[in-house]
Amino acid sequence: MKWSQTLIPTMKETPNGAEIPSHIFMLRAGMISQVMAGAYAYLPLGWRCLHKATNIVREEMNKAGAVELFMTALCPQSLYEQTNRVEAFGNVLVKSTLLRGGTKTPVVFCPTHEEEITSLVSQYVSSYRQLPLLLYQIQTKFRNEERPKFGVLRTSEFLMKDAYSFHTDLETLDATYRKMYDAYCKIFSRCGLPYLPVEAESGPIGGDGSHEFMIPSPNGEDDVIYCPKCGYAANVEKAEIGETEHNRPADVELKPVAELDTPGAHTIDQVCAFLKAKPRKVVKTLIYSVDGTPVAVLVRGDQDVNENKLRRLLKADKVELADDATIQRVTGAPVGFAGPVGLKEKIKIVADPTIKEVVNTIVGANKAEKHLVNVNLDRDFTVDLFGDVRNAVAGDACPRCGLPLSVENAIEVGHVFKLGTKYTDALNAKYLDENGQLQTIIMGCYGIGVSRIVAGLAETSHDDAGIIWPVALAPYEVCVCPVKPNDPAAIETAEKLTAGLEAAGCDVILDDRDERPGVKFKDADLIGFPVRVTLGKSLAEGKVEVKWRWDSEATLVDVDALVDALAAAIKEERATSARFNAAKAKRNAAK
RNA sequence: CGGGGCGUAGCUCAGCCUGGCUAGAGCGCUACGUUCGGGACGUAGAGGUCGCACGUUCAAAUCGUGUCGCCCCGACCA
DSSP states (O other): OBGGGSOOOOOSSOOTTOOSHHHHHHHHTTSEEEEETTEEEEOHHHHHHHHHHHHHHHHHHHHTTOEEOOOOSEEEHHHHHHTTHHHHHGGGSEEEEEEETTEEEEEEEOSSOHHHHHHHHHHHOOBGGGOOEEEEEEEEEEOOOSSOBTGGGBOSEEEEEEEEEEESSHHHHHHHHHHHHHHHHHHHHHTTOOOEEEEOOOTTTOTTOEEEEEEEOTTOSEEEEEOTTTOOEEETTTOOOOOOOOOOOTTOOOOOOEEEEOTTOOSHHHHHHHHTOOGGGBEEEEEEEETTEEEEEEEETTOOBOHHHHHHHTTOSOEEEOOHHHHHHHHSSOTTOOOSSSOSSOOEEEEOGGGGGOOSEEEEOSSTTEEEEEEOBTTTBOOSEEOOOBOOOTTSBOTTTOSBOEEEEEEEEEEEEEEETHHHHHTTOEEEOTTSOEEEOEEEEEEEEHHHHHHHHHHHSEETTEEOOOTTTOSOSEEEEESOTTOHHHHHHHHHHHHHHHHTTOOEEEOOOOOOHHHHHHHHHHHTOSEEEEESGGGGGTEEEEEETTOSSOEEEEHHHHHHHHHHHHHHHHHHOHHHHHHHHHHHHHO
């Protein structure tokens, strides 16, 4: 491909609004172009990267025995009504209406495809002999993000690989789940991504029923808890907290309770600012509605209640923050002043064990604009149940080895999930077993955000000059760069080398622009082609320069030997990313 | 949806506070010339409903109100 024949609108300056590396560099490299908030066009270079990621995903899925199909992005809304997900998705669901000769059909732009695939499978599968089945597609998904952000990392329209498996039993589900898990590891490592599989909220099946694949990155939106010692890793929503002893410090004097006016202070931050206290010294009381019954939940001011953990601890179906009227009734005060002492109604009090360590603490007084200070457990209030009801934070004990946990931001690129029968029940997807009995099909689902693979790579692999692509994802593997565009002999050689490399199976772009060398070099570095072949002074001695993007020095290679040698190196690198990973490790070590 | 910021040439921005000639710069673009190994230089050009609407005023990019769009923080996120 000749540069002059494609569209690569590189930019010297950072466009207004781009703040994180992947967004900045993908825009500057002319890979993407914003159409509106949360929607980006992929320009030729970006599209090539996306295509490479897609192909890697496809190859590994096929190897793992998955079968590709292609469903529709449009789907009748009625299908989502059957699974109650019009309500569940709410504003996230992109809806429309088709007008056909006077009749209106409500449709949705699919945010995922459980409904469609389950409906399909239930239509065509009726016997245990047809199961298990593992199907996937690569398609655009639509989710109306309330706040799209970070360029292509969080958009309302994105490319996703979604796979679904169908089973008669949990054993084959486990086996398929494992196969998908392994395939995901191969996919992300082939893409040069520093992925981390973590335990995730698992839904109906529980246990080891769900893993997310995370790319550690400061701009990730998820928090991953991990143990640097034993390797335990989980999403913060899922991470368990290891049990440790929590005792009140023995040598502290318990002061008498006092009620203080705290006008205008109804959040932890406001209370702490007002009373000059640290959040970890304050006890936060939240009134939850647990299957309709109000429950008070106590955690430290610096901790967050985890509703899933609370739900499991209380063996409840539905847990949500109580509404304002309930809080008023239970506490006798407006929202923001709840506390465990002097609740108007006797309700169950659940607490995180760490509050045992808090002495002379501050709590809401259950009166408007008032808080109590010097409150102490046992002396002033009691707790009905201690348990793990909060998100883990750095420093908590690892549930496996007990050593302190760490936290890191991460980008979610993949999710594998044992679904169970949620959708097959709702859509009545059944099969006849060997005994002639009707049974509900068991499902698993497995997603990869393909657009996020590309953005995640740019986010984790760049330097000041631009992106550093691994060969496997690079828009072009080699950039052939004649320094003197008006030297016919150099052009001829450049074209010959380009053709030779292309014939040897490499993706090559020939920078045939009539630009000064500096411009070409800067653009090549910005885009991040893994190899630049420069035809300059040394051409007189029959040599060209070969420079890998991550190396600082070029090597001279005989023109005649270039095609074979480079094609072989590219082929190897494409498969292993060995040079890419080694260079990256070196960069990280240098930091 | 709450808080903050920004909308002036294809891109990055100045001008606005304190209203007043034909609205500016750099980059990019076109033509010609000189250049040619890390974003060259000269000359001549093209390119603008100053986001949009209403209002105030003799006069609005500039002041006011409204509205639309974009970015960031927070809430939300199957």
